[in-house]
Amino acid sequence: MKTQLEQLLAAAIAELKQNGTLPDDVAPRIQLDRPRDKSHGDFATNLALMLAKPAKANPRALAEAILAALPGNDIIAGADIAGPGFINFKVSQQQLLEQLEAAYASAELNITKAETSKRVVIDYSSPNLAKEMHVGHLRSAIIGDAVARVQEFLGHTVIRQNHVGDWGTQFGMLLAHMEELDAATAEFELNNLETFYKAAKRSFDESEAFAKRARELVVALQSGDEYCNKLWQQFIDVSLTHCQEVYDRLGVQLTRDDVMAESSYNDDLAPVVKDLEAQGLLVEDQGAKCVFLDEFKNKEGDPLPIIVQKTGGGFLYATTDLAAIRYRVGTLNADQVMYFVDQRQGLHFQQIFTLARKAGYASADLQLDHFGFGTVMGKDGRPYKSRDGGVTKLADLLDEAERRALELLQQKSNELSETEQEHIAKVVGISSVKYADLSKNRTSDYIFDWDTMLSFEGNTAPYLLYAFTRVNSIFQKAGLDANSVTGELMLEDEREIALANQLVRFNEVVHSVADKAMPHFLCGYLFELAGNFSSFYEACPILNNDNAEQRQSRLKLSALTARTLQQGLRLLGIPTLEKM
Ligand code: ARG
Numbered sequence: 001m002k003t004q005l006e007q008l009l010a011a012a013i014a015e016l017k018q019n020g021t022l023p024d025d026v027a028p029r030i031q032l033d034r035p036r037d038k039s040h041g042d043f044a045t046n047l048a049l050m051l052a053k054p055a056k057a058n059p060r061a062l063a064e065a066i067l068a069a070l071p072g073n074d075i076i077a078g079a080d081i082a083g084p085g086f087i088n089f090k091v092s093q094q095q096l097l098e099q100l101e102a103a104y105a106s107a108e109l110n111i112t113k114a115e116t117s118k119r120v121v122i123d124y125s126s127p128n129l130a131k132e133m134h135v136g137h138l139r140s141a142i143i144g145d146a147v148a149r150v151q152e153f154l155g156h157t158v159i160r161q162n163h164v165g166d167w168g169t170q171f172g173m174l175l176a177h178m179e180e181l182d183a184a185t186a187e188f189e190l191n192n193l194e195t196f197y198k199a200a201k202r203s204f205d206e207s208e209a210f211a212k213r214a215r216e217l218v219v220a221l222q223s224g225d226e227y228c229n230k231l232w233q234q235f236i237d238v239s240l241t242h243c244q245e246v247y248d249r250l251g252v253q254l255t256r257d258d259v260m261a262e263s264s265y266n267d268d269l270a271p272v273v274k275d276l277e278a279q280g281l282l283v284e285d286q287g288a289k290c291v292f293l294d295e296f297k298n299k300e301g302d303p304l305p306i307i308v309q310k311t312g313g314g315f316l317y318a319t320t321d322l323a324a325i326r327y328r329v330g331t332l333n334a335d336q337v338m339y340f341v342d343q344r345q346g347l348h349f350q351q352i353f354t355l356a357r358k359a360g361y362a363s364a365d366l367q368l369d370h371f372g373f374g375t376v377m378g379k380d381g382r383p384y385k386s387r388d389g390g391v392t393k394l395a396d397l398l399d400e401a402e403r404r405a406l407e408l409l410q411q412k413s414n415e416l417s418e419t420e421q422e423h424i425a426k427v428v429g430i431s432s433v434k435y436a437d438l439s440k441n442r443t444s445d446y447i448f449d450w451d452t453m454l455s456f457e458g459n460t461a462p463y464l465l466y467a468f469t470r471v472n473s474i475f476q477k478a479g480l481d482a483n484s485v486t487g488e489l490m491l492e493d494e495r496e497i498a499l500a501n502q503l504v505r506f507n508e509v510v511h512s513v514a515d516k517a518m519p520h521f522l523c524g525y526l527f528e529l530a531g532n533f534s535s536f537y538e539a540c541p542i543l544n545n546d547n548a549e550q551r552q553s554r555l556k557l558s559a560l561t562a563r564t565l566q567q568g569l570r571l572l573g574i575p576t577l578e579k580m
Contacts, residue, residue: 008076101488135391139376151514178235281359342372405432409421440520503564522572
């Protein structure tokens with residue numbers, strides 16, 4: 001609907017250029033918003049205000065001209081001009097009904113696929129393997145996964161890349177510790193990488209001999225020593241197994257095949273540096289090889305370096321990311337690369353992207369975006385910590401989520417068997433953690449609070465999961481199939497109209513999630529949809545309705561609501577429940 005309206009406005013602008021009202025060189029971005037206050041119509045645009053200046057016209061007069069130039073159509077039921085020159089549109093009910101029927105008839109709710117299908121590389125999760133995944137790894141995995149699902153749903157080819165950190169000096173310390181342990185202890189300690197890491201770190205800090213051995217092992221590892229590589233491989237394998245367990249529990253669609261570790265770029269690091277040198281981009285600064293770009297300066301106005309090779313010859317995080325761009329372009333044929341990495345790495349990515357373009361690794365039409373996110377905070381307003389003050393292991397956090405959800409379910413009176421309760425608790429617990437993350441603006445910090453995320457009220461997973469079961473129960477109760485409701489939709493009650501309007505918005509919301517990598521748009525939408533349904537359900541009898549046509553129409557609206565909720569949650573990586 002939005003797209004159609006945009007097309008009509010584009011046609012009006014073309015017409016106004018033809019007749020000389022608008023200069024030829026204007027190319028406005030047509031923006032249509034959903035007014036908060038529904039009495040202002042279904043869509044509003046500030047087009048006339050934007051064009052007033054280049055057209056040297058009064059915005060209200062221009063708004064009138066735009067309306068007059070709109071091609072004939074059966075979409076717009078009414079339009080008026082408000083304030084200094086906003087245009088408000090009301091969409092025809094016929095149009096609304098047609099859209100809903102089309103959504104009902106289609107398996108995927110008649111979502112418009114992307115105009116051109118792109119190859120989208122999504123770099124997400126990407127933890128360092130030296131330690132076990134902790135709460136700081138939650139956001140990249142959850143948000144990246146949701147955006148990957150949405151991109152795929154819109155018809156793009158998604159290539160997931162888990163750029164895990166498996167290289168660097170820390171591994172020397174871990175290998176030295178591994179060497180010291182007998183097989184049984186090693187196996188035991190590796191079960192809990194956090195403990196393993198701490199023990200290694202302690203030896204490293206306390207024993208000079210250990211530290212020396214650790215450094216030797218790094219050198220040996222990096223020069224391809226067979227013994228070291230075997231040891232290292234063993235460690236990486238254990239660590240990746242831990243990660244996979246977390247992904248599986250979270251329902252994050254990453255597998256071993258998506259792992260493209262930092263070490264896989266080792267062979268291209270020296271060539272990258274050599275190439276930058278050949279292009280005259282490198283400067284030697286105190287023995288280190290750096291690139292200085294005019295775009296990046298510190299507070300004093302001095303250019304900031306991107307270090308690509310250290311004094312001793314070692315390569316850096318930045319070098320690996322440059323090699324990764326070469327691989328993603330050259331081998332994966334990416335049209336777009338999306339990075340879901342902590343906001344604090346913003347400067348790193350801006351530098352890498354700029355340099356990759358300058359060095360010709362990324363062409364002008366390759367889309368490179370860093371989608372940063374804020375920090376998970378505790379209630380005390382500091383980064384979230386476990387009770388003992390350490391970092392919280394993700395595996396423990398998920399255990400706690402499931403445990404808390406089970407307690408809540410047991411407190412409620414219900415007729416669920418123990419097995420059912422356990423299954424539901426798992427889904428509710430994990431979904432609550434995911435949804436709490438997804439429903440916040442990606443770029444903000446958020447407070448991790450069990451009580452809020454597990455609440456059955458508000459914009460939470462339990463509320464939405466429950467809303468879904470409630471819609472579903474209408475069909476269960478009547479023994480009806482939600483996919484084969486006959487009869488036609490009709491909209492009379494204002495709550496039916498509000499629900500219908502919300503349902504047709506699904507399409508534009510999904511597209512906006514893909515464009516902005518902002519899953520919270522979808523969460524907010526689903527929450528509103530559940531609210532619309534609830535008002536409708538209270539005011540409009542469905543099964544208890546003598547008017548057979550109305551009953552069918554309302555069943556169809558309910559079926560559409562159930563499917564939209566389910567599809568929306570699925571895109572967020574959250575499974576639905578039949579009952580709870
Ligand atoms: N391993 C890095 C970290 O934990 C994140 C890697 C993100 N991806 C990338 N291509 N740099 O900070």
